[in-house]
Amino acid sequence: MSILPLIFTSAWASGINSYAVVLLLGVFGATGLSDEVPEALQRPDVLIAAGVLFLCEAVADKIPYVDSAWDSVHTVVRPVAGAVVAALLAGQSGSLPELAAGAVGGSTALVSHLVKAGTRMAVNTSPEPFSNIAVSIAEDLGVGALITLAIFYPVAAAVIAGTLLLAGLLLLVFLVSRIRRFWRRRAERRAGKRLGQTVTQRSG
Template identity: 40%
Template sequence: MGIIEILGVAGSLSLLAGWRLYLTIFATGIAMHFGWLPLPDHLQSLQILANPWILGVAAVGTIAEFLADKVAWVDSIWDGIHSIIRPLGGALLALALVDSSDPAWQVVAFLLGGGGALLSHSAKATTRAVVNVSPEPYSNAVVSTGEDVATTGLLALAIAYPPVAIVIAILMLVAAVVVIIALRRLLRNIKAGLKKALGDARAEPGALPPA
């Protein structure tokens, strides 16, 4: 892989780690175990992800995350616990993909990988918090299943076609920013609506005076 492909794969894995850290590690390890993701010589340290023990732990984490993510509010608790774990995992994945002989690139990869994972994690966690307040009982499972399918499909594309990975990383980055901005506006509008409704209720004749 050339530098563009390496950066693309690193960016894609980091951003996807913000959604599904354990699935990302598990799928990448499986791809390396079966030789689906050929690595340059300086990336052979990443073969640790193909270690049976690493795969086993990642598989258990993938199953636990899959189940927790389908239950309203349990998913938000899970996201809260992983607010540090996912960005750190994304940073380490990106760090492992750059040339270890170049400290400058290592620092850049660590910071960008962690930042990308934190951004996608923030978009996911905020979206799920908004979905959880919906009285409709199935929306949480539908959104979670969509994330599972999207993560699996994008991982497969990034691993099978490294040149496409840079496009995936850019699209995910833009999507995360758009989602966060849209959700912030939505929450701001909801807060303003609640404040207005409370003010109107207090202004009604016979309403209790404000404390």
């Protein structure tokens, strides 16, 4: 069976939360539930590091504006993680060249990450913090559910991941104008405050 559906789903999920992907795949491999997971992802040090970083992301991802800063830092991390995981899965299976798998994994994770980061910027235009928490929890549950499904039903998981990726891109296009308006108003308010401070200082 081709490893491509599992690679695609793992790459999509890596763009959302790469640490969760490494942790879940490692656990599935270490417990013997999947033979597709390479030993490199099952190592105790890898699992511990992924677990700690997952907890860090679970906290940062639910705080307005901190989540966008975290996403900015991970613009490189997530695509690289997607490419590495894809190459390792391909190497374990032997049914797909590792270079091709890495290209698929990296590019898919990058697109998925951009959708996530853009959506979070739109969510941050809301004045309350609860939407961030709700979206973050939904993303974590979605990653966990799809990676689990991909282990047992890889084709079905890949179809869902592809649908979510396309829907996310369409949503992002719709939200671009809202994001631009928010940052324009924010810049105007800052400029207004600086102008007011300058006038006050001169009049004083």
